[in-house]
Amino acid sequence: MRRFHWIKEGLVQAAVILSAAAVYTLFLFMTGDSTKSLHDYFEMATIYLVGMAVIMPAIFNIYTYTQTVPLTLSFGVTRKEVWLGLQLYRIAMLLPVMGANVLLFVLGSRVDILVSLVLTLAGGLYFSGIGGFSGALTVKLGRGTLLMIALVWIVSLALAAVLVVIPVVNKKVDILIYILPLVGTLVYTLCTCFEKKAIKALCVK
């Protein structure tokens, strides 16, 4: 029951992301011209969903830190359980979004299913980690963290862009399939380690 609470929170937020993507796709379809094929619509929706899957979990992670984390701690939950709960929450949020991403990739771009899975997983891990890190910063530093969080996001988006652009420019796109999951996992691990420390020192107010 306690674990399901975190999974439920993640699933609710995944539903928000997917609903937004679905509404956008429907909007494109309704307003689109007849020259576009269904394949084109899926391709556009993919780009939109990828964007949503990047930004939304980050926002939700910060929201969770300011709301769910102190609340659960105030009900006598240990910090370790909260940290584990956050991992469950993220998995529950990422999996449906990733599933939809892969589906749209395949339908829209006809990219290899393994490639699309790896790319979305890497992106999900990377930005979820950054989102968690930003959330942890808000609890660690308290007020006046907006600038810090903005900085973290500018750096992380720039790093992500560089990681993608360099292989594309050098026409070595294949290498992305190795680099991105590695970077994603590394960033996620580092961020959750920081989170663990932040939660340990968290004081419920």
Added chain:
Amino acid sequence: MSVLKCEKLVKTYGQHRVLQGLDLTLESGKIYGLIGRNGAGKTTLLSMMSNQNPLTGGTVTLDGEPVWENPKALHRICFARELNISAESGLSKYTVKRYLQTAATFLPHWDREMADRLIRDFDLDPKKKLGKLSKGMLSMLTITVALASKAEFTFLDEPVAGLDVVAREQFYKLLLDEYTDTGRTFVISTHIIEEAADVMEEVIILNRGKILLMENIQALTSRACHVTGLAEEVDRAVGGLDCHGTEVLGRSKAVTVLLREGEAVSKNCDVTVQPLSLQKLFVALCQEEA
């Protein structure tokens, strides 16, 4: 009998030392009143005893086991605090129902029937968002969580803040009923001393991060008195006694006295000796310390 023990508890926020090596032992089956001036460290103490605030130094144990990050001990403790409904806390978007559902998920001994009954009795709308509740209504919600948690050690921080006199009486009755039925331990931090004194068994007076006094209320008030009269008469009457909060007005003098066992104010002096309420005693003790 269960014992919750704090030893050499220290808490600092930056340079500010809130708790200064505090020792405290709480026994099960009692209602404790925790009183102290603003900033004395009451909320900090309660939050440290319930794992909500990391310790700078010292230990908190329940039956010999550390409370910090110990789910077994934490299942027996509930700290129902004043709800912080600021924009950044995010709680304002929660409905009463959702808040109680979350409480039910994490508090292992949750009594749903009791929670539902209290919500009805307090006339709280389950669909209402916390941000829309008045201070009194938020206190009612806090009381609901504290009582329905059924935790062996339950701490309430300012539970009657914002409540009208009728609701306050309702709370004291609910508390006493629950205490009589279950024998749970309650620690109530409050500024409304006189009212709460009727339900407290023991009082803990906290001042500047230290326990100034911890005693059975009846025993304490029976040995406290207020002595007034001409200054020289008062001085003669209370010579050698434990005096606090001395007030001088012209030739008159008033002194609060805490009598030790076997002591008495001298009867051969022309002074007036009056019993002292807990609130007056608290003011005398804390004024002196300030």
